[in-house]
Amino acid sequence: MPPDAVDADLIRSLVPGVIEVVVARGADFARAEDAVQDALVEALRIWPDDPPREPRGWLITVAWRKFVDATRADSSRRLREERMEDEPSPGPVPSTDDTLALYLLCAHPSLTPASAVALTLRAVGGLTTRQIADAYLVPEATMAQRISRAKRTIAGVRFDAPGDVATVLRVLYLVFNEGYSGDVDLAAEAIRLTRALLSAIDHEEVAGLLALMLLHHARRGARHAPDGSLVALDKQDRSLWDTTLIAEGVSLLQDALARDRLGEYQAQAAIAALHADAPSAAETDWVQIVEWYDELIALTDSPVARLNRAVAVGEADGGAAGLAALADLDPALPRHTAVAAHLHERAGDAVRAAELYARAASAASNLLERDHLTRQAARLNAAARER
Template sequence: MDEVLLRSLTPSVIGILVRRGADFAAAEDAVQDALVAAVRAWPAGAPRDPKGWLVTAAWRRFLDATRADAARRRREGVAEEEPPPGPGPAVDDTLLLYFLCAHPSLTPSSAVALTLRAVGGLTTRQIARAYLVPEATMAQRISRAKRTVSGVRFDRPGDVATVLRVLYLVFNEGYSGDVDLAAEAIRLARQLAAAVDHPEAAGLLALMLLHHARRAARTASDGSLVPLAEQDRGRWDTGAIAEGVAVLQAALARDRLGEFQAQAAIAALHADARSADETDWVQIVGWYDELVRLTDNPVVRLNRAVAVGEADGPRAGLAALAALEESFPGSAGTEHPVPRHAAVAAYLHERDGDLAAAARLYTEAARKATNLAERDHLTRQAARLNARRML
């Protein structure tokens, strides 16, 4: 059974059913039923025309469901005129499904789940495992999302920026369960970048490739995190880096800078350095300045403070962090509104020689860590500094 083939055909089959008169929710349900039938039937021998087989099977299931539903009898005027078997016109509906799944009425988590189901071709069980939630919970989330977009027509213009953000969320889900969401996001981003004439689509693809290239070096054999400066750069994927840089250069040449391109440029500068000491931090600060201009995002300002600390010294980084604090102040005894604020402050204080403050901040950051590997890493940093202070 070729799961990759089934996954790649899912968007176009859903699109064909929608063009024939099915709404999105009904089309998606019918295609999922057809995929289950394919899993059962194809091991004995795949059909010559897999797409045509799926279209025919899904359309028949849609007709059966429509005719059995008295509340939808008015659709039978469309349903009774059954098109001939086969895929129909060669129309690529993948992009339309991206836009539909990223409808602004959906929450980000629902949009990501729906994208993985309808465009990525993943099962509800696979998505639930990736999110580490019960399958029933994910089924309810997807059902609510489908109901939300069921009345949205495919002739409505889509928002590329929304689609890109959904894909970035998919990528940032990382690697868990039996589904590699990062690789899945890259696969989907390739399709989108090829389908739309938008430099930020290319910028996002470049960013994903450059980040993904460091995947093998991010964790040690025991599963612990390896910071960027300590990673074995010989384990980085040079092919993915070269592709990411080429995609980025083509996007930048169009002189329509966006935030994903700027982030990719920063990732490219890290990838270009043969060692951490050779990193061009001055250029990286410049790109963070562009990102601040484009987004004025507090997380961007936080990362800029790290870059300033590397380029101009820890005191300059702490000053940049203080400026961020003035704009987005934290409250004593509560979680700072900017993620990773305590970890960055700890790193800069350590570089400035204030080990007591750094150890305290690493401990605080560990309490707020969102995953076990990060928590363990920050806890070890605090323990290391406390041990040094006792010498």
């Protein structure tokens, strides 16, 4: 490692194992996590000029010292300090498969989704509180409180008795959907963490989620025009799609589907793969996409999946069929009005479509989405005036 350079990915990949070792030596999770964060700060300060031969062992040693120092400073824990006075000697540390346990603990069902995401990014991802706060566009103090509450919530949870894999996957998908803001690319971070999870557990839904992330991430370079505006999927320049990520995603999906244990992330990945496989928007296999939405709805009964299915039906069988599929859904669903606008346009009712696009734009919380919907309404209104 050259001077002034620290391998951030290496440091962050070591965090789960270091926390697990400190916990195994007697620390509670909250104090162990704090101690490891302190050790990471030391690593960023020292390693550029004096890199360790064994980074993992170095982090464990320093984190343990940080924990002992904090324990000594806490007068209410003097009895515990006496039991931990003998510091384990530094040196090589046996590698253990501890990644899964930490993922599960940080995504424990007792935590709110927001708290689980924050704790996962800090304890498993190795991000600092400031980085997480910047990514979510909230004050650092607010994020620190959220993480502290999360750690208090799971303080009594045994390290070997956490939640389930499905909860972990939901948390990772939440991280992925946040995308990019600040100096942390959360989509890339979610992919990194899901890769690590897949290396720790041979599970078809973990592979399905990673495939889904890769297939969506492959389109990232085509989602925005040079002026920053959104580009709809059917208008994207497909030459900008990352074919390497698509190939990896499809391969992961095929391996997962071959196990014949279909789950919601595999079904979503199959839909994304059909979009990725189409040379052009006009050649998209919408009939198969509708069939995959039927599978997804059978698995989840998700209103969002039903909404997306209505769009697919509209593409496969025409706007009127799509509107019929939309009729039974709650109009209060997010994106319902925008979907209705699109389907009315597909059905040939441009006037109604323009009205709905304008209404959807006024209700949009995202500025880019609002701008996109406003442009759609303006396009149809301009076309109507030219007639």
